[in-house]
Amino acid sequence: MAARKSLADSSCPVARAIDIVGDRWALLIVRDAFDGVRRFGQFQESLDIARNILTDRLRRLVEAGVLEAVAASDGSAYQEYILTPKGEALFPVIVTLRQWGEGNLFGRGEKRSQLIDRASGRPVPKVTLRGADGGALAPADTFVKKVAARV
Amino acid sequence: MAARKSLADSSCPVARAIDIVGDRWALLIVRDAFDGVRRFGQFQESLDIARNILTDRLRRLVEAGVLEAVAASDGSAYQEYILTPKGEALFPVIVTLRQWGEGNLFGRGEKRSQLIDRASGRPVPKVTLRGADGGALAPADTFVKKVAARV
DNA sequence: CCGTATCCATTCCGATACTG
């Protein structure tokens, strides 16, 4: 009766995205992958996630084309999970989510991990959205076109 | 025994963010709010979500400070749910998620709703992350500093 | 029209034991 509705066929790209990464673990796995984590055990330790859940989430992300399972580089019989181009394309999502958290979910004295620009050694600056005129883009400057033909 | 672990105290801003918006509905509610939806019934119709779940999610987002419940503008006895500044700050997250979905989850001929720039009437251009030198920022240009003092 | 309350099925998730 209460079968969960899939969002995979929605005409809204946000909904489709959430269908894949809109759970408690997917984006944290992707975050770790950006941070160089590749092995099952590394994910497990970093996330403190149950192993069966991790197995399931890795499998789903591989099926979704976000991760790819490749033979381990150390010659062991196991696998490593690396980001595909599709997975790497999630980088802006992780960064904006991170910046929202930094700016809105921490008290002034609280310690938090930060994303650092290698070149400058400084925290990655705020993401700004640019409109067609090159100016910053705010919610009020946009609207959703309900259904658009292919691009 | 199997109580879900809260991510609210994590030192990672991504984890804290996911603790609030990392479920199936929260970001879709926020997306609708950006699109002008304010009323319970509008959310319910747009999302095709069960009413008890919607009640729960709206309450949680209000508690989290993402939405604010205000008296209905039409004088009825009910409420409207509007984005707080904290909620509006999620705009880049929605946009990047949308763009990831558009670029990676649709076939070439498939119709999808699009975010349009009011000024130009054209789709909002790709978000680019800028490093300290003003150049585009890629995953390889960054690393996570494990624990940073307050900013 | 706006919610709340209840019931039930499904899903999520953690703990643990087990295998190679």
Added chain:
DNA sequence: CAGTATCGGAATGGATACGG
């Protein structure tokens, strides 16, 4: 170390009935 199998409790989500 890298998973798989199983279990039970908690959370999620849908249908629906009910009250303001």
